[in-house]
Amino acid sequence: MRNPTFLAAGAALLLSSLTGCGTTPPAPEQAAAAATARDAGDLRYSNKWRIEVSEGANSDGEFVFHVTPKGGQTQVVTVQVDDGESEDHVARTIKKAFEKQLDSKKYDIEIDDGEDVLVKKDFTEPRFALEVISSTVKSVRLRLQKE
Numbered sequence: 001m002r003n004p005t006f007l008a009a010g011a012a013l014l015l016s017s018l019t020g021c022g023t024t025p026p027a028p029e030q031a032a033a034a035a036t037a038r039d040a041g042d043l044r045y046s047n048k049w050r051i052e053v054s055e056g057a058n059s060d061g062e063f064v065f066h067v068t069p070k071g072g073q074t075q076v077v078t079v080q081v082d083d084g085e086s087e088d089h090v091a092r093t094i095k096k097a098f099e100k101q102l103d104s105k106k107y108d109i110e111i112d113d114g115e116d117v118l119v120k121k122d123f124t125e126p127r128f129a130l131e132v133i134s135s136t137v138k139s140v141r142l143r144l145q146k147e
Contacts, residue, residue: 043068043129046127048120048146049119049120049146050112050145051091051117051118051144052116052143053087053141053142054087054115054140054142055141056084056139057081057082057090057139058083058084058139060080060083061080061081062078063079063094063135064078065077065130065132067107067119067130068130069106069128076133079097079098080093087114087140088115091111091115095117106125107122108121132144
């Protein structure tokens with residue numbers, strides 16, 4: 001018989017090792033509930049954000065991001081991902097979606113290290129918040145970092 005304490009400790013160790021690798025965004029239903037509870041004062045703003053992509057896609061699906069300039073209106077950015085895309089390809093897909101859906105005069109989008117996407121504001125634009133609202137893509141983990 002297995003020791004339940006040993007199994008719990010192993011599970012805790014596994015979870016703690018995965019937290020540094022990014023997170024899986026919530027499902028759309030979970031995100032909708034959390035969005036209604038979130039206050040605009042809770043947003044974190046920056047001049048530049050890094051979206052770190054870990055793992056390839058094991059399903060078709062969609063990421064939903066919110067881009068909110070300080071004092072401005074939130075813009076929703078949706079990214080369609082195909083099953084089998086590698087992490088580098090997922091990053092390129094995110095880059096292309098951001099370029100199509102955000103004003104290129106306000107934001108500069110680029111790839112860094114193959115699997116990271118940088119979203120930078122134009123010099124004259126206000127700082128902005130970037131959030132991953134939901135995901136229906138299996139296996140891909142995203143981590144947002146202020147830069």
